[in-house]
Amino acid sequence: MMGSSANPGWSGPRTVRRWPTYNLFRRREEPDLVCAVPSDYPVPSFLSGTAWVFAGSIADPAAAPPGFVPRTAEHGIDLNGFHLFHQLAASPRRSPRTLVRAAG
Numbered sequence: 001m002m003g004s005s006a007n008p009g010w011s012g013p014r015t016v017r018r019w020p021t022y023n024l025f026r027r028r029e030e031p032d033l034v035c036a037v038p039s040d041y042p043v044p045s046f047l048s049g050t051a052w053v054f055a056g057s058i059a060d061p062a063a064a065p066p067g068f069v070p071r072t073a074e075h076g077i078d079l080n081g082f083h084l085f086h087q088l089a090a091s092p093r094r095s096p097r098t099l100v101r102a103a104g
Contacts, residue, residue, distance in 0.1 A: 019061055022073070022083075026055040034065065036073055036083045044082050 020038040025047050027033040034055065037043055046052075058064050067088035076083035 019059070019070075021057055021059040023057050024055040024065075025052045026087075027052055032067075032087050034068075034085055034087050036068065036077075036085065037081070038077060041077070041081050044080075 020040065022036040023039055023043070025035045025037070025043075027035075028051055035044070035047060035052065036058075037047075039057065058068075061070055064070065065087045067085050069085070073083040073085070
């Protein structure tokens with residue numbers, strides 16, 4: 001018979017946090033400044049008007065832009081309801097042949 005005495009360290013099934021879909025807003029004057037807001041959260045009032053523009057959504061961590069750190073975003077969302085970050089430029093990928101030429 002399975003019970004709490006059979007496995008005293010067992011605390012029940014683990015809850016799995018799902019990845020939320022984030023709506024992204026980009027600042028017109030500073031296009032590298034991005035605000036991520038979960039789609040089921042209200043859009044903060046500072047994003048209304050002409051200073052910010054909707055820049056798409058991400059529904060998968062693999063689709064997140066460079067500079068978006070999911071764990072940091074979760075913390076910002078918990079505190080503020082949004083997450084501001086600077087989108088980093090994607091680093092150019094070099095082939096091994098290019099690296100060899102550059103080195104020698």
